[in-house]
Amino acid sequence: MHQLTITAVTAADLDDLVPLLRAYCDFYRVDPTDEALRALAVALLDHPEEGVQLIARDNAETPVGFATIYWTWQTLHAARVGVLNDLYVAPNVRGGGTGRALIERCLRLCRERGVARLTWETAPDNHVAQRLYDALGAEKSPWLSYELEP
Template sequence: MLTITVVGESDLPDLMPLMRGYCDFYRVDPDDADLTAMMRALIADPREGLQLIARDEAGAAVGFATVFWTWQTLYAARVGVLNDLFVTEQTRGTGAGRALIDRCLQLCRERGAQKLVWETAPDNVTAQRLYDGIGAEKSSWLTYELDA
């Protein structure tokens, strides 16, 4: 039995280790204060985005997702950007990632977003198996970035 809820202030102590695990997986090291500021900004203004936390039947935090809301000109529509999806290593393969994506998709529908879009690293084959398994379509776009 998995429970998925929108993150509130009381969830932050359980969410931080998951976010740190996500950052460690991608070999990045943002400051905990910056991660906490992001979490609190999303709690304060869910119109910008929100985070979900997945808990197992014992109440232990086993995964999270972050969705940001925006527009996509190419679709002429609102979209949800699944910026983060992470489940603990021991929880992978149990349906937790799929359940988080399903809840994100439901939230997109509730907000009038026509698509849920996301990226993953080319070498993250475990995640790609999940995404392929739920019928998600791979994009042909390449991602670029510049430091501001």
């Protein structure tokens, strides 16, 4: 694994974070505006009780990935959980340990907050990510995800 620094996003990181958010959205073929992505990041900075974003940088201080955790409750566990809503690693460093390092940092944050578990979803065809999750010992959920636009 290459040398990484993973920190919680601050206002000083926004110019480096937004292009990663854009690349993540492009990967999933969705198109919120960059202004909306920045506003989301600022909202989390203003309300850390709702969630946190992490940014990974290589030894040259180049941003190479990010993760977003939202804090919530899960009735089925009768406990607080962290939802790893976003995990993105730049294509040129995939397979080098960045995704694993981001998830491990997310787990550490969950332990520090005393949450019962870290949960997440991925696209059914994202086999590269699924190999990482399986290698980490994560269990596949039996649940299906549904969405409605209000």
